Amino acid sequence: MNDAFDRIDPVRAWAATLAGAIIALVVGSLAFPRRVYDGFVWKYFWGPVVADGTGSTCARRVDGETVLLDGASECQRAAGVVAEPGYTTISTVSYALILVFALVGVVFLLQRLDIGSGHGFFFALFPFMLFGGALRTVEDASIALLRAGDPAIPFPWSGLLISPLIYFTVFFVTLAAVLLSVAAARRGPVDRYEYPLAGIGTAALVVTVGYLGWLANTTGLLGFHPIVSIVTLGGATLIAALAWVGTERYAPEVNAGTGYMGVLVVWGHTVDGIANVLSLDWASALGLPTYTPKHVVNSAIVDVTGALQPESVSSAIGTAWPFLFVKVGAALFVVWVFNEEIFEESPRYSMLLLVAVTAVGLGPGTRDFLRATFGI
Template sequence: MATVAERLDVEPLQLWTGSVLALLVALIGGSLLFPRTVYDGFVWHFFWGPVQADANSAFCAIREGGATRYLYESAACSAAPEPVAYPGYTLVSEVGYVVILLVALSGLVFLLRALDLGTDRELFFSLLPFVFFGGALRVVEDVTDAAADPLIDYPLNTLLISPVIYFTVFGVTLAAVVASVALARRNVVDDYTRPLLASGVVFLVATLLFLLWSAVAPDGPGTFYPQVIVVILAGSTVSAAGTWWLIERFAPAVNAGTGRMGFVVIWGHAVDGVANVVGLDWMVALGAGPNLVPKHPVNRAIVEITGSTLPASVLAVTGDTWPFLVVKLVAATVVVWLFDAQIFDENPRYAILLMIAILAVGLGPGTRDMLRATFGV
């Protein structure tokens, strides 16, 4: 079957560039021509407004007469006319970010082709520390926001808030990739993945040391609950290992294409699931302060459905977040099954980038939730 580029008789890179430019022109032009409808009602309402509200520690933000105002009481937000933006995600914004992610991945394929990279699976593992780094860096903003005198104020703190932080981490990662490739091509190192992995570890360790300092320093904004991170890592490892055993025992074809990458993806999403279960239901039981609140629509929906369907006596024992872990494990397993050997043979760069992205959307938020609970922010 002919591709879109072949039917239109254009180069794939030209088609991608033209499509991105057309989308940008539509959004920017629409925002200029119809600011109240396109910008206030869509771009700001679902994408930039939640970031502004989060960066200013507001309960919500509202758009009035082309200006943004922040509200700090729930009742005022409920009474405010639309558009009203709350910190966090909506279903519309999450769909939009998925579209942006797919477009960005296509662009990255062209970049990797230009650098002659991405056909080996070692790239996936060398980027693993950067996924942890992204989640940990998001907690830096949580810590500074909890401080009496924040180290990073608005608007710079938006660089550490989703989804802008994804571009921040991408910029850091891209710089590390280019530098590592340059070292390899100048014969300073034998393999670019080694300095790439090392640089990711350095960024991650530096971020974790800052978070630890914020917890143990006098008058620091955080606390330190080591039992939380131990329970989350142990629970996610056991649940991922159990899922992997079932796959290897009863359906080995599921993992025929991904190999070790498949286990890492399942483990990353298990971290997200267990971090939610512990953070939302078991913080008090672990002696680690109050339970957190769900920020993603899927989390909230699962909590609401479970809370409304199970008896109170059952919820008192199990909590209402555990189905989220089941959903994460099942979804990750299905994704691993979809990535068969043929996909990696036909387009290894895109397949590996997709695997990294799928890992990031689970392990990134999971790392943030795990560290938020661990450091009490």
């Protein structure tokens, strides 16, 4: 039995699993369209994209037809399969499983290219994490303009910027940048692939944020609240610095494996925490639109805090503040888990996993603070 397993090519096994999953979904959707496609694929993946991309409160699927609805009461009374913008427990778990599976595939690619085991790989990919959140904000701006009658990006093209498709969009942009950068390094124009890779990511980020600024300046429908960016980025930098100094002094083993990468992990998740607190608890004080939590964990924390915390305290400081402490604590735990032994045993997979963990916090956090900054 062990000999049989030893003869299995991991790359071919991964590719066969991917092909099998795709075939199962396609065949299942064709053979059982109401149960497989409408009840699973559409409800948890494409339906939320349709509702989000068209600016609808929800979308429903009845007899193979999609109907867009506006208003919470209409959505509650709607028959058939109903999908709302945002995440559910099933979609969140599915994304996590897809992410882990995709990471394995990327590890095989990095092994073939012989890159991705050094810290420089992590730092070079950092701008792409910010770029993903900024790109999602472009879709938010397009939806805001859609409500005024003229979207910046029409649907279904805007669907490429909405979860879960935006993950594939950013992935393929990043993959193209990696391949171009590796080719540039091996053909002589640059010494290391990390430099052009970081440059491409930074350029993509600057262009995307610049486009948001252009929309805010030319359409008159978006706002500009720089205090949100200042507080979010400044607060995250301060907290990450304090976390680094504190752990280096009292628990240096926390940073032993990640080094300065750990600072960016904490910084990225702190950006997410602060952006959520500002958007949910201080929107009216900052003159921002009203926001609601879209993530399952964030929503649960707000609900529990509101139930346990006295109303007078909630009125004074809000109910989202524990999310910041959860994010910082979780980030420090992750940094501690990624010790030297993990990187020695599987450097490429560990590096990619650390990139993914950072992006999970920084991507949504970037989107949240940019939305608030531009009043979207």
